[in-house]
Amino acid sequence: MDHLLVLRDRAADLDAAEIRFDRFSVADDEAYVNLWTRFAVMSRVRDLTLHIGASSYLDLDNLPLVSQHLRVMNLDGLSLQQKFLDLAGCPALEVLNIQHCDISVGRISSRSLKHLSLRSCRSNSNCWVHVSAPGLVSLVLLRFGGTTPFLENMALLETARLDLSDDFDVCFDYDSDENSVPFNKDDSGDSVLLGALSGAKHLELVSAFQNFVFRRDLRQCPTFSKLKTLLLNEDWSEAPDLDALACILKHSPVLEKLTLQLFTNKGPKQEMKMKGSYSSAERPAAISEHLKVVEVQCNVVNQGVFKVLKFLCAFNIRFSFE
Template sequence: MRPAKRGKGEAPPDSADGPTIESLPDGLLQHILGFLDARQAVRTCVLARRWRHLWQSATSLRVWEAKLAKIRAFMEHLLLLRTGSPLHTFELWFDAFRDGDGPRVNFWVRFALLCKAQVLKLGSSFPVQTGFQLDDLPLVSQHLRVLVLAGVVLKNRTCDFLSCQSLEQLDIVKCLLPCVRKISSKTLKFLSIINCRFNQDQKTHFSDSPMGLQTAVLVLTLGTVVMTTVTLATVLKMTIGACSVLLEGLSEAENLSLIAESKTFVFKRDLKQCPTFSNLKTLLLNDYWCVAPDFHELNCILKHSPVLERLTVHLFSTGPKHKLRIRGSWNPAEISAAISDHLKIVEVKCEVIDNGVVKLLKFISTFNICFNIDEVEILQQ
């Protein structure tokens, strides 16, 4: 008896030896193809008749190429043959480009948005001073949720994300923002700006309407930045270079990390009118905020954090360079009204216990926290 004809998109029956990749439905295979480089996905068309057109509806389109000149014709044919099939992810990474590549890449980006892409990642490893330039036009999408831009030059209107009505996550890494006055969004929850360059003669505002941010990572290298959003709900981590961020904009954070790299820049103006961190429960500071003999910056922040529960201090070391951890805990025998009576846990991470570390421990001890130097934890040899 002739076998029943298989319907469109229906997987072939399992073999006698059990399920095979051929037994998977078309939709799942198109999802799997989306994890491959686009050229590898296209090459699967030679595997069998069933695979001839599967790549045209792959749910993601990823292209990694050193030189854009090598993929111009490929991308134009690829986008034409996809005929507007919906995309979940569009990802394009490249090392080098020519002046004529700009209009093409901008077209590819707009095409991906027309295909309802939910995740868009565009990156160049070119030096940020001469990076690839996106058109100075707002991105428009009702579907885009995640946008990652790396090594790209952004103009003012490009950073107006009000037309991206579903955008929740924005990552801008090693980008040049020479004339950006405002980064605007009403839906953004996760903001990351790392090692970017701003115009040092112009202030950049992060939206003049609440963004409802849950997480913000700001690692800035040049320029003046003003945080006007005061609705940070979860984490705000900042590395301060030649920039100024108003502490008032951080006052609603629950978990706050202040990591300053510059040894000359201080929040003196902000600290004179230090806001109350009414929701702050977890605080991370580096040695920049813990300067002997009076520890003014640390003292000021602690006194304005009425519900602080946990304090972590990184002294003269970062990340994997930490060698020692000194734990402190609340001393029930004494009561200090100077700072939060919720503060129960203090951690100090450092490379070595020197005079500076001892001075800091003595200062924190005045706030009803006890340290046991004999129980120092060794983090690495």
């Protein structure tokens, strides 16, 4: 069984390979997983899945992947190193899903990648994890532990979903120059997150405002010139005077739909929705004149919800329960 993939006739292309372990032995299984991975790539695999369900990460060899055929790769429960995530040798790769992995690298790079998902990953690296994928169309970044990933130019991005957990912005080596972002005296500098997202058409920003780097990006907020739909959560209603909400609305000139999820753990589990729209033909200059629907989702109408409704009513938006 250990040599089944190795003995396979490599003259025939491999459509998909899936390697799964619920537990593994470092001494025995780690070498086999690395061997099978290389043989799958040598067999011109198009869809590769490596899933380790154990409580510890399995170390993949720090060797580059080189394949003209690999299009989809799913990685789960692995420790990934720099050379493996330099994907220049995989010019056909379009989909990369990474989940529950240790990403202690300085850069994830691919010019061909169109869809990238990073879920429940972490980085113990002493420097930023730069994401360089200029052809990216969709991005999912959920609950990444460690230093906030630095998103480089994503001019083709259409959809992004970010959930910035409380584990963001942990600095393991604060004396290192690699851990710094250029700042000017006026608090401006290179954008870590928002600059790369500014061309997206659809955005979900959850648990974002508590993140230091995100708040700093917001102070030099870019214009979201193509943004049509925007989803925000209750964190955006907790900021003083709703400054963050006002800022992102001001910089979204073609926004058509705004969804606010204002849920609280203290209320009932039952969900209610309110929908709002402009009450007159007169559109305020402070927010998008194209805004057609504002949807407020909550489980209780508390002070925070009232504050948001009052804020939005100042722009001639009126609400009704569904």
